Amino acid sequence: MSWDFSTEPEFEEKLAWMRDFVKNEIYPLEVAGLDEEQYKAATAGLKQQVKDKGLWAAHLPPELGGGGFGQLKLGLMHEILGSSSLAPSIFGNNAPDSGNAELLAIGGDDFQKERWMKPLLAGEKRSCFSMTEPGAGADPTRLTTRAVREGDEYVINGHKWFSSNGSHADFFIVMCVTDPDAEPHKRASMILVDRDTPGVNVLRDIPVMGGSHSAGDKGHAEILYENVRVPASHLVGQEGDGFLLAQKRLGPGRIHHAMRWLGQARRAFDIMCERVVSREVSGGFLRDKQMIQDMVATSKAEMEAARLLTLQAAWKMDQGGTKAALTDIALIKFWGAQVLYNVIDRAIQVHGSLGITGDLPLEEMYRNARAARIYDGPDEVHKVTVSRRVLRDYEPVEVPTEHIPTRTAAAKAKFAQYLEAAS
Incomplete structure (x- = not known):
């Protein structure tokens, strides 16, 4: 292809x-x-x-x-x-x-x-995707927030955190269990909840690595839903569609994350290279030091590899939808996050003490980069996905029962017969 x-x-x-x-x-x-x-x-x-x-x-x-x-x-x-x-x-x-x-x-x-x-x-409202729970971690099949149907309403009770944008949102898309007896990936549904609905309690923005206090920061809220009543018409799709909708949402989102990381990495790389060609130390410029040259070359190679992998995932998705690009999406999620972290880390190192100050954007980039290896699924989850999808294309082979020295002796004997016949 x-x-x-x-x-x-x-x-x-x-x-x-x-x-x-x-x-x-x-x-x-x-x-x-x-x-x-x-x-x-x-x-x-x-x-x-x-x-x-x-x-x-x-x-x-x-x-x-x-x-x-x-x-x-x-x-x-x-x-x-x-x-x-x-x-x-x-x-x-x-x-x-x-x-x-x-x-x-x-x-x-x-x-x-x-x-x-x-x-x-239109930019008139802001939203929050409220799925993650304390205790459930990266396994959404362990969600405990419940939505019980009572007549023409759902009653929601549960505890969420890392609900991004929750402190500013006008409405929430809440992932909750509607059928606890169904198979794991059919238990949950998504329900729309307006912010001013009684029982919606935004407790706090969780202080996190990579968080800032700038006007554009979305924050990560901890929320209690206590007897929150919403009309049944607020159910997105059908009951049990929660996981299916989440996957359709996350596929493109992860590609977008990976490309945004490349943009961030490129900016850190540019800042590093500007420093390298201007800074004099120990009788010469940083650009002439082999250890610095290694940082520049390795960063360039990693970024180019991540970029090609991400464009390939995007191209496959355009051609065949999310299903055609599942392996590629999982691959770029952990690889792209690691490349972002690596490049920013090197840029900070090249700048020395200046790199860890707020006078440059690198220290905030660094904190965000570390968080990128956790949100939307930690690296390990995506590596498991890639490994499983790769290995399913291989068949087991029969392991020989004879000892390796015996096989080696037999090979030598056959080679000797070949030489004798050739002569």
């Missing part, structure tokens, strides 16, 4: 505009120290420019207000947006809102799209 990652000139022009826009308009906001209201005012005009270019919410099909670009082109776009933590929200595709909009586009009915998805796409 051959892969084609080429794009037409018109799309390349869009990418060029995005690069300039992110660098010249968004990077300065990172150090502006704006509060929430100032941030909204400063970004309103920028968001309009994005919309005028037809690049707002590009992850969705045209009929839902997106660009219909496909995963390969989206990957190239996310590579640019990943260089700044503020860029995705200004382009209308920041997590978790982008994944939640995709989920509602796939599983929501007309009522749900009108009430929640359209305001979300």
